[in-house]
Amino acid sequence: MSKEQKQPHEHHHLTAEELGDRLEHNQKSGNRIFNGLAIFLCIIFLGGMAWGANDILNSSRPSPPEAAVDDTITNPPQSAQEILDYIQAAIADAKAQKPRIETNTAFDYDDNVDFVGLDSAALKDWQGLAKLMMPDVTARLQDSYPSLETQFGEAFDELLWALRVVPAQLEDATCEFVYFRCNSCGKEEGEPLAVCPECRAKNAYQKQYRENYTFTLLFKDDDPSVFANFHPRSPEEMRALLKDDLRGYATLGRFERNYDHARVVVSVNRVTKKLQSIRFLKDIAATLTLDVNPDFANLGTVTVVVNMSESTNFNFTWLGVYLSLNEKTMDKNETAQLAARIDAPNGQKTPLIWRSSNEKICAVDVDGYLETGGEYGEATITASFGLNGKVYEGTCVVYVKVPVEKVKLSHRRLRLAPGETQVLKATVTPKNATNQNVTWGSDATDVATVADGLVRAVGPGKTNIWVCTEDGYYKLTCTVTVTRGGE
């Protein structure tokens, strides 16, 4: 088959109705498709590993490279205890394998300092004074948190804060890794919206999976025992820290502190179970009594409440080579480039070796340039380096795809009574097309809904149920008329 014959508009097997649909769809949404494609391509080129892993998880392409991944999708840790066990296992594994770790603390405060019980004239003066004072205070607090790091292979037990938490201390424990992406423009949301705010596509959101689990442990506000996890400073330490900066203006009297919304956020790669980061976050309401200097004596003693937040982050870098994509679909006789990032000890000479499992399908050169040949199929591209007798490698599976040419529907018109269902069957051709995935949608879900081809009549009216191929965006509609019951 020549290249031209594969172009959709050259197709001779379309019925008049299908062609009408195609043209109508193309006219209406040509721009949308173009935008969708542009965004899709950007994500493909720039999206990196997360996208690659998503593709691996969601597509039904031949021989997915990570068959075992499904288990982690269907069995994410759910209860607080399961989540805590999962996190502790990831921490123990990291301590044994010794990735590089970096830590830093970000400190912030709310500009709206509350001066308790002041009249408006004094308040104005104090607010002015606070504006002078707070940047110094904040800088000193920020500087008191050193940024630390270890190198690959160094133990970090001392550096990493221990996580000592039991389910009873938690208000909530969540595990997030599912999101929804508009099939038409690529917009991401936490839930499937009826209408995409970006491109106005209806019911086009599709379930996706992130590469990492994000666990959030939200602590109960009224249990002081949880704060051992957050390495709080004693009032004496705070006083010592603030002394110099307050000296110009005031003396710190009382110092009290209440924690609010204390939480720990942990990110773990869902596939490799490698720890990516741990963040200890807390909001603090600090109550301070300040006795002002003689220069400001007219202001007297004041009690202030400052809202602060502290976030201490531990980030983990694992020795290895990471490719910009873990999976890529290409056409025949096409070129592309893979970028590789090497995470290895500083200054270590680590020349990368690139190879392809099948040069006829896709060849790779010393810089990661890919070139597909004249055959359909898949090839695994590997970039590797050796260090201290161990080999580290990153892989990307290149699929040279058999493109989708069209989609057919078992019914083009349906007439149903409310509550009735009917299965629509979509057939993607050619039969060996690499990506057989389709998405379904309804233009009016108050008339009829569709899920995986199962149409359910909801209420009287008329709507279009559509199916769209993931490859090529071929779309067909079925007109569904829902009668009033008993007609």
Ligand SMILES: [Zn+2]
């Ligand atoms: Zn959209």
